[in-house]
Amino acid sequence: MHIIRSATWLAPLVRKLVVEAPRVAARHQPGHFVIVRGTRDGERIPLTIADSDAESGTITLVIQMAGATTERLCALCAGDSLVDVAGPLGRPTEIEAFGHVVLVGGGVGTAVIYPQAGALKALGNRVTGVIGGRSRPYVILEEELGKICDAVHPCTDDGSHGFHGFVTQRLAQLLDAEPPVDAVITAGPVLMMKAVAEVTRGRGIRTIASLNPVMVDGTGMCGGCRVTVGGEQKFACVDGPEFDAHLVSFDELQDRLGAYRTHELRARERLALDPEHKCRLERARVEIESEPRRAS
Amino acid sequence: MAKVLKASERMKIPRVAMAEQPASERARCFMEVNRGLASEQAVLEATRCLQCKQPDCIDGCPVGVDIPGFVRAVAEGDLPRAADILYAANVLPGITGRVCPQETQCEVRCILGKKHQPLAVGYLERFVADWAREHRNEVVERAQPTGRRVAVVGSGPAGLTCAGELARRGHEVTVFEALHRPGGVLVYGIPEFRLPKVIVDMEVAKLMELGVRVECNVVVGQTHTIQQLMGDEGYHAVFIANGAGLPRFQGIPGENLKGVYSANEYLTRVNLMGAYQGEDAATPVLRGRGVVVVGGGNTAMDAVRTGRRLGADPATLVYRRSEAEMPARVEEVHHAREEGIVFRMLTNPVEVLGDEKGWVRAVRCQQMGLGEPDASGRRSPVPIPGSEFEIDCQVFVEAVGTRANPLLTQSTPELKLDRWGQIKVDERGMTNLPGVFAGGDIVRGGATVILAMGDGKRAASAIHDWFGCASGG
Numbered sequence: 001m002h003i004i005r006s007a008t009w010l011a012p013l014v015r016k017l018v019v020e021a022p023r024v025a026a027r028h029q030p031g032h033f034v035i036v037r038g039t040r041d042g043e044r045i046p047l048t049i050a051d052s053d054a055e056s057g058t059i060t061l062v063i064q065m066a067g068a069t070t071e072r073l074c075a076l077c078a079g080d081s082l083v084d085v086a087g088p089l090g091r092p093t094e095i096e097a098f099g100h101v102v103l104v105g106g107g108v109g110t111a112v113i114y115p116q117a118g119a120l121k122a123l124g125n126r127v128t129g130v131i132g133g134r135s136r137p138y139v140i141l142e143e144e145l146g147k148i149c150d151a152v153h154p155c156t157d158d159g160s161h162g163f164h165g166f167v168t169q170r171l172a173q174l175l176d177a178e179p180p181v182d183a184v185i186t187a188g189p190v191l192m193m194k195a196v197a198e199v200t201r202g203r204g205i206r207t208i209a210s211l212n213p214v215m216v217d218g219t220g221m222c223g224g225c226r227v228t229v230g231g232e233q234k235f236a237c238v239d240g241p242e243f244d245a246h247l248v249s250f251d252e253l254q255d256r257l258g259a260y261r262t263h264e265l266r267a268r269e270r271l272a273l274d275p276e277h278k279c280r281l282e283r284a285r286v287e288i289e290s291e292p293r294r295a296s
Numbered sequence: 297m298a299k300v301l302k303a304s305e306r307m308k309i310p311r312v313a314m315a316e317q318p319a320s321e322r323a324r325c326f327m328e329v330n331r332g333l334a335s336e337q338a339v340l341e342a343t344r345c346l347q348c349k350q351p352d353c354i355d356g357c358p359v360g361v362d363i364p365g366f367v368r369a370v371a372e373g374d375l376p377r378a379a380d381i382l383y384a385a386n387v388l389p390g391i392t393g394r395v396c397p398q399e400t401q402c403e404v405r406c407i408l409g410k411k412h413q414p415l416a417v418g419y420l421e422r423f424v425a426d427w428a429r430e431h432r433n434e435v436v437e438r439a440q441p442t443g444r445r446v447a448v449v450g451s452g453p454a455g456l457t458c459a460g461e462l463a464r465r466g467h468e469v470t471v472f473e474a475l476h477r478p479g480g481v482l483v484y485g486i487p488e489f490r491l492p493k494v495i496v497d498m499e500v501a502k503l504m505e506l507g508v509r510v511e512c513n514v515v516v517g518q519t520h521t522i523q524q525l526m527g528d529e530g531y532h533a534v535f536i537a538n539g540a541g542l543p544r545f546q547g548i549p550g551e552n553l554k555g556v557y558s559a560n561e562y563l564t565r566v567n568l569m570g571a572y573q574g575e576d577a578a579t580p581v582l583r584g585r586g587v588v589v590v591g592g593g594n595t596a597m598d599a600v601r602t603g604r605r606l607g608a609d610p611a612t613l614v615y616r617r618s619e620a621e622m623p624a625r626v627e628e629v630h631h632a633r634e635e636g637i638v639f640r641m642l643t644n645p646v647e648v649l650g651d652e653k654g655w656v657r658a659v660r661c662q663q664m665g666l667g668e669p670d671a672s673g674r675r676s677p678v679p680i681p682g683s684e685f686e687i688d689c690q691v692f693v694e695a696v697g698t699r700a701n702p703l704l705t706q707s708t709p710e711l712k713l714d715r716w717g718q719i720k721v722d723e724r725g726m727t728n729l730p731g732v733f734a735g736g737d738i739v740r741g742g743a744t745v746i747l748a749m750g751d752g753k754r755a756a757s758a759i760h761d762w763f764g765c766a767s768g769g
Contacts, residue, residue, distance in 0.1 A: 084476040086513035222561035259554040263580035
């Protein structure tokens with residue numbers, strides 16, 4: 001059992017859980033993920049470790065409410081627990097002295113780049129963050145990144161906060177400006193990462209994408225997370241989850257992510273009829289109101 | 297209770313037949329196919345044993361069960377003694393009695409088989425184990441603690457056996473399992489209809505009574521390294537039994553279409569994650585009117601019979617060689633056929649075909665002929681030109697083997713591997729690192745439950761010796 005120390009909303013459908021997992025916390029490096037099961041009959045899902053504290057033995061998970069499983073996880077509150085947390089899994093991000101690195105995060109992808117920013121900065125890199133969301137409340141971790149990065153550029157689709165437009169448009173501007181960019185690391189929706197790769201490809205800038213395919217075990221055993229990189233089959237759980245963005249077949253990844261869409265829709269419909277869940281979600285929502293709103 | 301029979305009279309008794317759930321019913325559900333023996337059946341079968349002075353059957357058993365000994369106890373109706381004899385050599389008899397290939401191990405050596413049918417050793421083993429599970433609940437006496445601590449990596453058949461054997465000798469054993477439930481391939485791979493999960497759970501519970509600790513969600517190589525286990529974590533020896541690892545794919549076009557699975561993923565979703573319980577299960581599995589599985593081993597057989605139970609009609613098995621070359625157990629092939637599985641031998645998939653939305657719609661296959669014998673001594677399949685045809689399906693499952701899992705070995709670069717990435721061990725099962733032993737599929741590549749158990753048992757003795765304790769015990 002992994003007790004949840006705190007649970008807060010980062011954005012309307014994005015929950016941050018700080019969870020007891022001392023062994024994982026002790027070994028966590030940026031880029032690692034965990035496989036989580038909320039309840040005994042639950043699904044195993046991979047979640048990036050957004051932060052860790054070896055001393056208090058906790059890890060931070062940022063969860064986007066997207067299907068029934070994540071909706072259940074988002075309804076959890078401090079004092080509740082997760083039955084299973086396995087990890088840290090995957091290869092850590094290859095943190096190098098690149099020079100100037102731009103981190104591009106979209107939605108909850110920002111939680112993936114957050115620990116990378118700290119490690120890159122510690123190695124002396126100039127670190128610029130470009131983070132996006134649909135509108136102001138959907139831009140997450142801006143304040144936290146602001147403490148680490150040399151510059152953070154929030155972007156919103158509707159212009160309600162920061163740059164009015166997509167992260168890729170802001171990225172293109174940065175690539176054309178000074179100081180020159182040596183590497184780009186991106187995490188977020190597949191279509192966004194694909195667009196990032198297209199922006200940097202012509203400029204020959206090394207670009208790394210953190211992929212999020214469907215996974216079951218997370219240890220290489222099932223092969224469900226296979227992705228095509230440079231024409232070769234790779235397993236995101238043991239070979240990744242980060243790969244050279246210019247070699248990733250994003251279209252295939254996007255297509256494979258849709259394999260269980262009808263199952264997911266049915267599962268959410270069933271969940272909507274579960275009075276117990278409704279009650280939990282209500283409790284989790286009320287807690288938003290009682291928490292001070294974060295300045296951003 | 298058994299009256300003494302002459303050998304000639306014993307020979308006249310026909311081999312017992314296992315009661316089975318009718319094929320038409322079982323093709324729609326995941327209940328166990330084999331129903332077990334009634335006690336009169338078991339006693340009668342046991343009386344067939346010739347009680348050879350120099351029994352050959354024991355040598356055929358990778359864990360060296362005293363087969364004539366426990367069988368005699370069954371014939372005499374002394375089931376507690378039968379269970380004691382069985383458990384003395386085999387900590388998981390309820391499992392081996394169900395999944396061991398007895399026909400190529402103990403039963404093939406049975407003298408009765410020369411002129412008649414061999415003794416049904418596997419059925420009797422299962423009978424005794426099931427009896428013990430239902431009727432015995434005395435507290436297991438724990439051995440005097442030795443103060444030695446052993447970490448076992450992986451809770452599959454090799455790891456559990458090693459753990460049990462070590463605990464019996466008084467060593468403190470912790471088993472680390474990467475998944476959320478102990479059992480390894482016994483719970484993620486082998487389907488409910490061949491090995492009910494409750495059997496695995498109860499065998500694991502028995503080991504825990506012996507003092508074995510099991511910690512799930514620990515991925516050795518990621519959560520802990522071998523060095524940490526032997527260092528900060530304070531273990532005196534490690535047994536690595538983390539399994540076969542990564543599934544192989546054939547490398548044909550279309551393998552990333554939606555509806556293509558490795559057998560590992562397909563079986564894990566259905567077994568471990570419970571997708572067989574229905575469409576409301578939290579973990580989904582794609583179902584199709586047509587399911588095609590490629591492969592000829594037990595895993596392929598498990599996958600295709602699983603597909604059938606999930607509603608496929610037809611569920612088709614394609615294999616590039618002929619049926620005689622299939623490595624699967626004869627019983628599984630027989631059961632599969634009864635359940636209506638369509639066998640297409642000498643058939644090799646060359647491409648998975650998709651519809652415009654990226655879903656599998658068919659698999660294109662090629663007919664094969666048999667050529668000269670290859671390195672394995674089997675006649676090698678040769679494509680017949682112009683023989684291509686399509687089989688309609690929505691789900692395509694590949695059961696074509698595995699390659700070594702790199703997670704643990706990458707984090708322990710000093711560990712010597714063979715050219716396939718499997719761990720090298722000496723005759724005791726020890727790796728090149730002192731006190732670090734290995735066994736099961738991470739050493740052998742894909743093998744059987746019982747061979748893995750044999751490795752676990754051997755390693756336990758070797759670890760015991762390594763500690764400077766007298767052998768045996």
